Amino acid sequence: MEHRPPELRTVNVTRYVTPLREGGSMPAIVEADDQFLYVLKFRGAGQGSKALIAELIGGEIARTLGLKIPEIVFAELDSAFGRMEGDEEIQDLLKASTGLNLGLHYLSGSITFDPLAIPVSPKLASQIVWLDCLLMNVDRTTRNTNMLWWHKELWLIDHGAALYFHHSWQDWQKAATKAFPMVKDHVLLQHATVLNDVDQDFRAKLTPERIRAIVSLVPDAWLTADAPFESPDAHRQAYVSFLETRIVNSDLFIKEAQHARESLV
Structure with missing residues (x-):
């Protein structure tokens, strides 16, 4: 659908x-x-x-x-x-x-996620690890989980540290095909045991059309400061290309995550 x-x-x-x-x-x-x-x-x-x-x-x-x-x-x-x-x-x-x-x-009444007190299923852990590997999100660690427990459900917040390659746009095409070694510090990595199943499901959901629709939401006003591109549309297309390439090559970050998890066990 x-x-x-x-x-x-x-x-x-x-x-x-x-x-x-x-x-x-x-x-x-x-x-x-x-x-x-x-x-x-x-x-x-x-x-x-x-x-x-x-x-x-x-x-x-x-x-x-x-x-x-x-x-x-x-x-x-x-x-x-x-x-x-x-x-x-x-x-x-x-x-x-x-x-x-x-x-x-604002999720009023929410509490910061505590991995020692709140169990997370292997499927949900694998989904969140997959997402953060795709986005190269360095900020979901035990020091700062960036997750909230609200109405007995786990909510993700604060993705501002993701896509860190865009702070320079240097060799961004190469970054799209790299693994994500920092996944070793992910707060949910040890529970992420079904990454292959999640990979299949998520790749099907993140169609090129869906990625383009999401990136199209970024306003022109946010794309003009220190931009190495000729236009906001070209800037958006770079984000689209990065994400599409990364999804196609998801096996690279899946293997990295699995290897990192094995070292924890």
Whole structure:
């Protein structure tokens, strides 16, 4: 059955609630004009719009694969927020982020995933490991799982560190066919025992049409800073080519993950 094309809502940020001083990006909890709370990722933060692009592409790929992801929205930030904030560091961040940012629905009452307290099935573990190998996501470790337990289900958050090749775009075609050695640090690797079965299923779901539809969501405004491409469309096509090549060559990162898992046993 063919998936419907992905769509993202756009909300307007109406209230800055509180900063989340985790990592270098300084996300924040905000309220929007739909009265919902969101974790806002700022385009003016250290990694700029590239972290937002990774968050959007990674999150929507995960959703396509049937994994739990908070709703992702575009979030418009008015220039007035920078004038109203008392904290100078936050004020500078808000001023630098005027315009279109990215928000994830805030999962109120969720708790950080604890691998020692919450069991994860081999299938789900294998699905998440496969996803992170595809995206080259370095940030799903025991130190920082980037997963939440909410309503007795495991939810994935924060894919801003994925697709790290795009911070330079140097030899990105070669990066698409490389294994992912850092999978050895993945928090769920020891439980990922059915990677071959997951690989077959996920490759069928991530059709070229689906990949193009997801990448097409990336706004032009996020593709203009330090871009080595002649146009936003050419920039998007590079992401599409990278992902399509990586999916076709998934056996490389599957074997790497399996080898890394064997060394843990």
